Amino acid sequence: MASGSEPVLEVRDLVKHFPLTQGILYKKQIGAIKAVDGVSFDLRKGETLGIVGESGCGKSTLAKVLMALEQPTSGSVRIGGRDISKARGGELKRMRRNIQMVMQDPYTSLNPRMTVGDIIGEPFEIHTDVAPKGDRRKKVQELLEVVGLNPDHINRYPHQFSGGQRQRIGIARGLALQPEVIVCDEPVSALDVSIQAQVINLLGRLQDEFGLAYIFIAHDLSVVRHISDRVGVMYLGKFVELGKDAEIYDRPAHPYTQALLSAVPVPDPEGREQRERIILQGDPPSPANPPSGCRFRTRCWKAQEICAKEEPLLQIRPGTAHMSACHFAETHDVVHAG
Ligand SMILES: Nc1ncnc2c1ncn2[C@@H]1O[C@H](COP(=O)(O)OP(=O)(O)O)[C@@H](O)[C@H]1O
Numbered sequence: 648m649a650s651g652s653e654p655v656l657e658v659r660d661l662v663k664h665f666p667l668t669q670g671i672l673y674k675k676q677i678g679a680i681k682a683v684d685g686v687s688f689d690l691r692k693g694e695t696l697g698i699v700g701e702s703g704c705g706k707s708t709l710a711k712v713l714m715a716l717e718q719p720t721s722g723s724v725r726i727g728g729r730d731i732s733k734a735r736g737g738e739l740k741r742m743r744r745n746i747q748m749v750m751q752d753p754y755t756s757l758n759p760r761m762t763v764g765d766i767i768g769e770p771f772e773i774h775t776d777v778a779p780k781g782d783r784r785k786k787v788q789e790l791l792e793v794v795g796l797n798p799d800h801i802n803r804y805p806h807q808f809s810g811g812q813r814q815r816i817g818i819a820r821g822l823a824l825q826p827e828v829i830v831c832d833e834p835v836s837a838l839d840v841s842i843q844a845q846v847i848n849l850l851g852r853l854q855d856e857f858g859l860a861y862i863f864i865a866h867d868l869s870v871v872r873h874i875s876d877r878v879g880v881m882y883l884g885k886f887v888e889l890g891k892d893a894e895i896y897d898r899p900a901h902p903y904t905q906a907l908l909s910a911v912p913v914p915d916p917e918g919r920e921q922r923e924r925i926i927l928q929g930d931p932p933s934p935a936n937p938p939s940g941c942r943f944r945t946r947c948w949k950a951q952e953i954c955a956k957e958e959p960l961l962q963i964r965p966g967t968a969h970m971s972a973c974h975f976a977e978t979h980d981v982v983h984a985g
Pocket residue numbers: 665680681682700701702703704705706707708709934
């Protein structure tokens with residue numbers, strides 16, 4: 648999987664605030680929704696970074712800024728050393744070839760009036776140099792085969808496929824331009840559990856075959872476990888913990904990660920007894936008005952006075968081998984069942 652090569656994606660201090668306005672005729676800005684609020688990471692060739700957090704914590708906004716579908720408020724997203732948020736025209740088009748997206752919901756993300764051939768081949772209409780017109784049908788059929796679909800079904804419509812097959816169509820479209828990076832925004836959340844594993848296995852196989860790097864977004868830690876080399880845990884627009892997959896799962900240092908892991912159901916009744924269950928109370932606060940100091944403090948059972956006053960920085964803490972943002976970070980061994 649991950650190699651020690653140069654990063655394909657370098658994200659630094661990325662911020663995306665949406666203006667919060669009042670009034671209809673004379674719109675007045677009364678604040679900002681801090682959807683992404685200072686995110687930094689590198690992604691290497693062939694690596695998978697899993698990004699996990701509750702709904703509304705900024706995962707999709709982060710994905711859109713990486714794809715240059717939204718302009719950042721500040722910070723940078725470098726692909727192959729160039730900042731995609733500053734690129735325009737032909738340069739932006741060339742850079743976009745290298746970063747593609749697989750969307751969350753295969754039922755709504757595919758145009759129902761287009762054949763799968765047209766859906767998968769659509770990127771070739773914009774990037775005409777990748778596949779000359781005469782080669783497109785053959786290329787699309789190859790892509791169908793690569794994702795495990797029947798190439799003879801090229802003229803069928805999305806409704807003629809199951810949810811898992813539709814997600815394969817979305818993946819084929821993501822592969823069409825041979826990108827180095829694919830951003831998968833909750834690619835299996837809308838699928839049955841039995842189908843989720845098949846789609847994750849397919850993504851793993853394609854990664855090995857084509858050396859792809861993935862950003863794999865999910866709201867559940869158990870989903871990203873098997874595909875991720877590293878995991879970033881997001882809370883209200885920031886990473887609270889970031890490190891190697893095994894470190895995060897077996898020795899989480901941040902109370903939020905510990906709570907998320909504690910919520911993962913354990914099928915084995917013996918395992919259940921060995922575990923201390925931490926139940927997260929309520930919902931995250933609004934990203935328009937995050938708590939002072941540590942953003943997690945309103946739900947944290949370890950919070951002390953300093954947590955309201957000083958923001959804990961994301962850094963390696965004594966006794967841990969990965970980064971976490973907590974004044975009282977300490978690793979907590981998790982006993983996993985099975
Ligand atoms: N275009 C937008 N305008 C205003 N607020 C937005 C917009 N997109 C997302 N948000 C807000 O930003 C926050 C993060 O949303 P999102 O990135 O979709 O989170 P996630 O994908 O983790 O569920 C939410 O509070 C959401 O309502």
